[in-house]
Amino acid sequence: MKPTTEVTGRILLVDDEPAILRTFRSCLEERGYNVMSSGSGAQAEALLQRQVFDLCFLDLRLGEENGLEVLQRLRSQAPWMRVVIVTALSAVDTAVEAIKAGASDYLVKPCSPDQLCLAAAKQLEIGQLATRLAVLEGQLRPPSDVFGSDNPAMMAVLETARQVADTDANVLVLGESGTGKGELARAIHGWSRRARKSFVTINCPSLSVELMESEMFGHNRGAFTGATDSTLGRVSQADGGTLLLDEIGDFPLSLQPKLLRFIQDKEYERIGDPVTRQADVRILAATNRDLEAMVRAGQFREDLLYRINVITLHLPPLRERPEDIRDLAERFLLMFVRSYGRPARGFSEAAQAALLGYHWPGNIRELRNVVERASIICPQELIETTHLGLGEQPIGSVPRVGMPLRLEELERAHIAAVLATSETLEQAAKTLGIDASTLYRKRKQFGL
C-alpha cells in the first residue's frame, strides 16, 4: 500500500541481534524516521517509559524472554503503538498468535529494505488515521464552512476570528450557552494552518479533578488504582493541532498551575511519570462565566486568565442578532429534512414571525432543537407556528398534567425549573440527584 500522505513517525526496534538492529535502523533513518533500538524486552519497556513511539518492530525470539509476554507488556504500556512482528519463516505460527494478541502485522526475515520501509509507512499511516478517527469521534460534523452573519456585531467577531486564526495566539471565546462558542473554535482551527492536524475538545465540567489531569496529560500504567493501561492524554493527541478547553471556568483551581505551565512552556508530565514531555498545541478556551469575577472571588488564577485571553471574542446571544435567525433556521431545516426524509421545505409567514419574536434563551442550540422537532412532526411542506411549540412550554414551567406528554418533555421542563432556581450547576445536580457531568450533558441535549 502506498501511503497517501507524507508519514512521519517514531519507531522502536526490538531485536537481540545487533546486526539486524543496525541494518533496520539505517534503512528507516534514511527515510526520515526517528528510530531507537533495544536488544531486549526489558530495555524496550524502559525506553517506552521515557518516549512515545508510534510503531515497534518486535522480534519474538528474544533469548530467554517469552516474545508473546513482551508483546503484551509493550501493548499495555503503549496501547496506541502499532507492533509489527519480525519472524523467521519457520516461526510464522507464533507470529499469527501474536497478531491475535494485538500485533498489527508480521514481516518474514530476511526482508529487503523496501519491504521494511513499506511496512513502516503502512502501519504509521494506519496509526495516524486511527488517532484522527478517535479524535473525530463525537465531533464528526464538518467545520462550519458556512459560518456567516448579517449582524454587524457578529460580523466584527467573525472578522477578528479569521484574522487571528492563522496566528498561534490563544483565544478566549465568551458568550451565553448555545451561542456557538464551540462551533467558532472549530472554525478557527479550520481556518488556521493547523487545520490538517487534530482539533481536540475537553469539556471541563464533565470531569473530576483526578480525571481531568489524566484526560489532559495522560497517565502511566499503575499510576493510580484502576490505571491498568497507560494513556497519552488530550495534549498529546492535539500535538500540532488545537485544544479547546470548553467551559474553562470549571477547570479545577488546583490543576490550573499545571495548565498555566503547559501554556507557557509547552511542557507537561503524565501522571506517574517524571519524564517531561513537550507538545505543540494551540489553546482555545470558551466559557459563559465571568472569569474576571471568578478571579476576584479567588476561583480562577489571574495569571492563567491573562494567558488564555490574548484575544477575546464575544459571541452575541441569538436574540441580539435577529438578522441571522431565518438563515440559521432554514439551514437547520434543510439538514434535518434530508436526514429524516420528511416533507417540510420551509416556514409559513406566521412561523417566521414566531421565530423572530421568540427570545431564545438557549440560543442557537435551542433554535436547532426547535427546528429538528418541527421537521419531524410537520406532515406538510410548510412549518406552521404550532409545529414550533414556542411559548407552549416556557422555560421553568412543568407542562400541565393531563395533556399528552412525552417523558422527555417532562424531564426537560423539570431540569429547566431546577436550573432556574439554583445558583450553580453543582447545586442543581444535587437537587436532581444526578452528578454534574450528567446534568451538563442533559442541559446540552435539551438546549437549556
Ligand SMILES: Nc1ncnc2c1ncn2[C@@H]1O[C@H](COP(=O)(O)OP(=O)(O)OP(=O)(O)O)[C@@H](O)[C@H]1O
Ligand atoms: N454558526 C452556526 N451554524 C450552525 N450551527 C451552529 C452555529 N453555531 C452554533 N451552532 C449549533 O448550535 C449548537 C450549540 O453550539 P455550541 O456547542 O458551539 O455552543 P456553545 O456556546 O459552545 O454552548 P455551551 O456554552 O453550552 O457549550 C450546536 O449544535 C452547534 O452545532
